[in-house]
Amino acid sequence: MIHIDRLNSLLGLVIILCLVPMKQGIAADLTTIRAELPPVASWSGASEALIAEPGDAWITPAEQDNFKFTPSYRETRQWLERLVEASPKLSLHSFGHSAEGRELFYIKATPVRDDNGDVQRPVVLIQAGIHSHEIDGKDAGLMLLRDIGLGNKSKLIDVVDLVFVPIYNVDGHERPSVFNAAHLRGPANHGTRDTAQSINLNRDYAKADAPETRAMLGLIQELDPILYIDVHVSDGFDHGYDVTYTYAAWGRYMHSKAIADWLNGPFESSVNTFLRSQGHNPHFYPSAIDYHEIEKGLRVSGEGPRWSTGYGDHIRMPTVLVEMHNLKPYRQRVLGAYSMMEGALRAAATHLDRLQSSIEQDRQRRPDSLVVRWERDEQPMETISFKGMAFERYESAVSGEQEIRYLGRTETWSLPVTGQHPVAEVSLPKAWWVPASETKVIELMDVHGIVYETIDSARELELDTITMHDLELGPVYDTRVQVSGSASHAVTKVRMPAGSVRVSADQTLGLLAASLLEPEAMDSLFSWGFFPQMHHKTGNMERFIVVSLAESMLSKNGVLRDSFEAELANNPDFAADPKARLRWFQDRSGYGKSSYGVYPIGREL
Incomplete structure (x- = not known):
């Protein structure tokens, strides 16, 4: 008895094979592909x-x-x-x-x-x-x-x-x-x-x-x-x-x-x-x-x-x-x-x-910290007896190198097993505050069953806020572009609007919440590219306005002037880039404040 679905699958395979371009002397059949x-x-x-x-x-x-x-x-x-x-x-x-x-x-x-x-x-x-x-x-x-x-x-x-x-x-x-x-x-x-x-x-x-x-x-x-x-x-x-x-x-x-x-x-x-x-x-x-x-x-x-x-x-x-x-x-x-x-x-x-x-x-x-980066150990943790398949090496005309050919019989190997050690970790806060505007993050908390409380009116809070520096777009994985960067922390006064949520670390899924909401974690929402606004430099002004503003800042702020001169001396690429020099002043001016690198989720310490 031939099943219709099975027949359709086989016909599909035959069609695929027929569509394979044939070179001289090469038959387009299973044995060749x-x-x-x-x-x-x-x-x-x-x-x-x-x-x-x-x-x-x-x-x-x-x-x-x-x-x-x-x-x-x-x-x-x-x-x-x-x-x-x-x-x-x-x-x-x-x-x-x-x-x-x-x-x-x-x-x-x-x-x-x-x-x-x-x-x-x-x-x-x-x-x-x-x-x-x-x-x-x-x-x-x-x-x-x-x-x-x-x-x-x-x-x-x-x-x-x-x-x-x-x-x-x-x-x-x-x-x-x-x-x-x-x-x-x-x-x-x-x-x-x-x-x-x-x-x-x-x-x-x-x-x-x-x-x-x-x-x-x-x-x-x-x-x-x-x-x-x-x-x-x-x-x-x-x-x-x-x-x-x-x-x-x-x-x-x-x-x-x-x-x-x-x-x-x-x-x-x-x-x-x-x-x-x-x-x-x-x-x-x-x-x-x-x-x-x-x-x-x-x-x-x-x-x-x-x-x-x-x-x-x-x-x-x-x-x-x-x-x-x-x-x-x-x-x-x-x-x-x-x-x-x-x-x-x-x-x-x-x-x-x-x-x-x-x-x-x-x-x-209720863990109080989370490892966010591991590195491979230099020495193995143990050596084990392992039943491998015997193989021989041969010179491949395809790769031009020695390749492996397995022989179909087992033999006993002695193999080292190498682990990892933590090289970076973060201390976990009492809670994370997600602003109401981060609707996809809040929705994802629901998907995972993570418990949170929603505030009905705006609150002024002192939170540990994170800025991610040296932002880099990584490889495309599935439908997302992965992101990396380094973090700096500062306690600042933050206004959380109505509808924002507080995700307590004191819950059964607190560890999962930490791995999603701590940006330095290997599978954080930051690393999966949930915050594209962090890559957007906003607040551009006409060049002649920035130049005038920068000249005024230099003349009135000696500390700023010293910092600028040090940057010129220590960073040749910066010194040779007029746009970077003007952006340096604009970022410090208070005008058109940019969200670039600013992680929107705050930490309650």
């Missing part, structure tokens, strides 16, 4: 017993195709609707829409059906397809839901409910192409990394530009999950592990210390034991310092709230990033993802009391 992946190491495991037999009424589309294809959005939804209708343990829910209008939905698995919503049970939230070419979690989740709803895995939800989002990046999912991911060994029709708006959803948690992100943040606030699992597929180098996973900085630099202890303790021990029992080989996600020179070792880095793991750390929500290994066959990866999900459910249920206690303990924390 697809990278040749390394050899595959043989694998078998107990999890293979999870696969439905041919002809089974509840075989999933991926199983039916022997894991060569992944079902389309429509096929996925239709199969799940049929499953939900057949099982009283399952229900389908909407939680928003994508930029192109597709419905975002999830399946809830629970033994307790309560239409009034009065029953509160711990929830494990698992999402797949945040990068829709990394779609292993979707096909694994369909199998797991089948086995919970109709099979022998119903005990997995005796203690905790499962909420499963099969496709997060739904628009990208519906853009299958052979050009989407050359590094993935299947399936043949995966989607794109980014959304229809070219937004990487796993860099969008802090700035929340995408409608999909805002929908997910709303779902997180609604469910308040005790565990959040984000299923990906890796890139990088070849190695001997098929299921890798991590937390924010592998728990090394997490703000949520009690949660980090739970993840690095009961969770890791329980999950690894279960994965190995299913024939899989787990490891922490190995991020290499240099993928071309693996011997340099692995790196661990601090994380801001742009990522799912960093966001979870900032809001005190245990979060696990799962990275199936891209060079393993799709069948093995899907079975590994299934086993990881089952292992996570088992760990949450078995160690529920300590997990909930850890969450509550971290939610009571």
